[in-house]
Amino acid sequence: MIGRRELPEHFERWNRRWGAPYGKRPRHVLRRQALRFTFPRAVGPFGFQPDNSITRRFEYPWAFHAVPLRAGMRAVEIGGSLAGLQFALASAGVKVVNVDPGERATVGWPVNQASINRLNRAFRTDVELRNCFIEEAGLEAESFDLVYSISTIEHIPVTLLASILGEVNRILKPGGRCVLTVDLFLDLEPFSYETRNITGANIDIQWLVEQSGLDLEQGDPAELYGFPEFDPKGIMGNLFSYQYGTYYPSLAQAFVLVKRA
Numbered sequence: 001m002i003g004r005r006e007l008p009e010h011f012e013r014w015n016r017r018w019g020a021p022y023g024k025r026p027r028h029v030l031r032r033q034a035l036r037f038t039f040p041r042a043v044g045p046f047g048f049q050p051d052n053s054i055t056r057r058f059e060y061p062w063a064f065h066a067v068p069l070r071a072g073m074r075a076v077e078i079g080g081s082l083a084g085l086q087f088a089l090a091s092a093g094v095k096v097v098n099v100d101p102g103e104r105a106t107v108g109w110p111v112n113q114a115s116i117n118r119l120n121r122a123f124r125t126d127v128e129l130r131n132c133f134i135e136e137a138g139l140e141a142e143s144f145d146l147v148y149s150i151s152t153i154e155h156i157p158v159t160l161l162a163s164i165l166g167e168v169n170r171i172l173k174p175g176g177r178c179v180l181t182v183d184l185f186l187d188l189e190p191f192s193y194e195t196r197n198i199t200g201a202n203i204d205i206q207w208l209v210e211q212s213g214l215d216l217e218q219g220d221p222a223e224l225y226g227f228p229e230f231d232p233k234g235i236m237g238n239l240f241s242y243q244y245g246t247y248y249p250s251l252a253q254a255f256v257l258v259k260r261a
């Protein structure tokens with residue numbers, strides 16, 4: 001599916017509760033900056049990474065609700081950055097490992113142990129950071145119930161994706177789920193003649209699913225680039241119903257893969 005502009009009421013409620021997607025915003029910007037350091041809980045866990053796409057107002061609550069959570073589940077977030085989802089999951093009792101190489105990546109955002117420690121203290125969570133690529137993270141086979149990756153895949157060079165998806169398959173338990181959002185850029189093929197922009201590329205999702213060896217469990221192939229059912233003119237005709245990025249022209253494709261037991 002593609003994230004809609006109109007959100008279900010429980011997504012809106014979730015965003016209000018967590019201050020997603022940009023952090024709780026006291027009216028005065030300076031006050032917010034000060035609060036980030038003095039009283040981070042007033043800003044909430046979504047207030048600590050650089051401002052990102054408005055499509056996240058759909059992506060975060062969708063990802064959080066995509067698979068029913070139970071305390072004690074183990075999850076990896078690929079490219080968790082300093083975003084709030086990892087702390088919201090951890091607050092629900094999920095044991096989260098954020099695997100993010102930060103600025104070593106081709107398109108990398110700053111994240112390090114000191115900042116994750118500070119946010120864990122503020123939000124009384126226990127997120128673990130592996131500040132490296134997933135292949136270097138020493139994650140045990142079949143030891144995770146869930147893998148999340150929010151708006152990260154499209155920023156990674158395509159040549160690295162097969163190996164990353166292979167790791168996802170290896171670390172998931174049978175029956176485990178991989179919850180993904182992947183940007184669909186409106187300035188690239190199949191909507192234009194260009195194949196790359198300054199941040200990434202449109203990834204063939206059917207190919208991605210094949211590389212993973214997992215099955216598509218949730219997601220509409222008509223709204224996932226690369227599937228034969230995908231219809232660019234249909235997407236453009238529906239544009240107003242989708243939440244599109246305003247800083248960058250993109251939509252959020254959302255889908256869940258399952259490792260069949």
Ligand SMILES: C[S@@+](CC[C@H](N)C(=O)[O-])C[C@H]1O[C@@H](n2cnc3c(N)ncnc32)[C@H](O)[C@@H]1O
Nearest residue numbers: 079080081083100102105107108109150151152
């Ligand atoms: C656009 S940001 C998205 C951050 C976050 N998931 C969010 O919800 O906003 C992409 C993140 O992916 C990370 N990244 C880039 N290449 C990566 C890779 N090969 N493996 C894991 N993370 C990567 C970056 O460092 C950055 O934190």
